[in-house]
Amino acid sequence: MVYIIMDLEWNSVYGAKIRGFINEIIEIGAVMLDEQFREVSSFSVLVKSQIGRRLQAHVKEMTNLSKKDLEGGQPYAEAIAMFRDWIGKREHVALSWGDGDIRVLLSNARYHSAARALSYIQNYVDLQDYFRHRMHTSRSQQIGLAAAGELLGFSVANYALHRALDDSRFAAQCLQAIYDPEDFPAFVRPCDAAFYAQLEFKPRVVSDINSPLVDKRQLYYICRNCGRPAKQTTEWRFASRGFQAEFECRHCGARAKAMVTFKKLYNSVEIKRSAKELPTNEKSECRNEK
Numbered sequence: 001m002v003y004i005i006m007d008l009e010w011n012s013v014y015g016a017k018i019r020g021f022i023n024e025i026i027e028i029g030a031v032m033l034d035e036q037f038r039e040v041s042s043f044s045v046l047v048k049s050q051i052g053r054r055l056q057a058h059v060k061e062m063t064n065l066s067k068k069d070l071e072g073g074q075p076y077a078e079a080i081a082m083f084r085d086w087i088g089k090r091e092h093v094a095l096s097w098g099d100g101d102i103r104v105l106l107s108n109a110r111y112h113s114a115a116r117a118l119s120y121i122q123n124y125v126d127l128q129d130y131f132r133h134r135m136h137t138s139r140s141q142q143i144g145l146a147a148a149g150e151l152l153g154f155s156v157a158n159y160a161l162h163r164a165l166d167d168s169r170f171a172a173q174c175l176q177a178i179y180d181p182e183d184f185p186a187f188v189r190p191c192d193a194a195f196y197a198q199l200e201f202k203p204r205v206v207s208d209i210n211s212p213l214v215d216k217r218q219l220y221y222i223c224r225n226c227g228r229p230a231k232q233t234t235e236w237r238f239a240s241r242g243f244q245a246e247f248e249c250r251h252c253g254a255r256a257k258a259m260v261t262f263k264k265l266y267n268s269v270e271i272k273r274s275a276k277e278l279p280t281n282e283k284s285e286c287r288n289e290k
Contacts, residue, residue, distance in 0.1 A: 005175065011023070012056060045079045131143065145171055240259070
């Protein structure tokens with residue numbers, strides 16, 4: 001078993017074939033670790049632009065790559081063939097920081113060859129998700145690779161971040177620090193039909209309050225002052241990607257506009273809450289219920 005920690009750089013361009021935008025791969029980098037997490041091989045290739053003509057300014061700034069650099073790169077098909085051959089047939093787990101990279105690999109494969117899967121990837125782990133688990137950070141908090149390294153006490157001084165190979169090496173250092181053989185296997189996903197179905201699924205915010213995806217027991221507001229359920233004073237309505245209603249506390253008179261968002265994920269519904277305090281006509285002290 002080997003571990004393939006990979007990273008991509010890409011450029012957002014308009015793809016005439018799909019009449020929409022696509023993140024075109026411009027660089028692939030990866031490192032291969034053995035079972036003792038020692039680096040045994042590395043891979044790096046620039047990918048010649050075949051879809052877009054212009055390199056976005058922010059991509060130039062982050063990567064220090066130019067259009068001329070990419071003109072000297074490999075065409076997409078050859079770059080992917082090189083990457084596939086480098087991985088080989090050995091049993092492996094591929095990892096990337098967040099699932100954005102594997103989504104981009106898949107979208108580019110579909111654009112160029114209508115491929116519905118990445119035949120050269122056997123198993124996959126979202127390293128960012130595993131990091132959140134190991135470090136007990138919120139799933140709603142998107143932790144970048146550099147920030148993760150800082151939390152672990154690593155310096156980025158020796159890495160050229162936003163270049164694929166260096167990002168892969170830095171991610172590998174993070175993996176070495178947090179790996180636990182007891183819980184890591186639970187994050188390994190075989191790249192089967194269900195895996196690709198989940199990658200294809202597009203999360204959506206539920207806007208129909210009568211949808212079975214809306215658990216109406218979640219439509220409430222707890223007063224921030226009293227910690228008690230507040231009285232709903234307006235109907236729930238959908239606005240700004242969530243259901244909103246106004247509430248007033250019976251005990252202290254505090255008013256607030258609460259919002260509850262239901263987002264349909266592949267196999268669950270994510271619920272998020274927020275609230276904004278509203279002005280009150282009178283101020284009253286919180287009192288105990290008799």
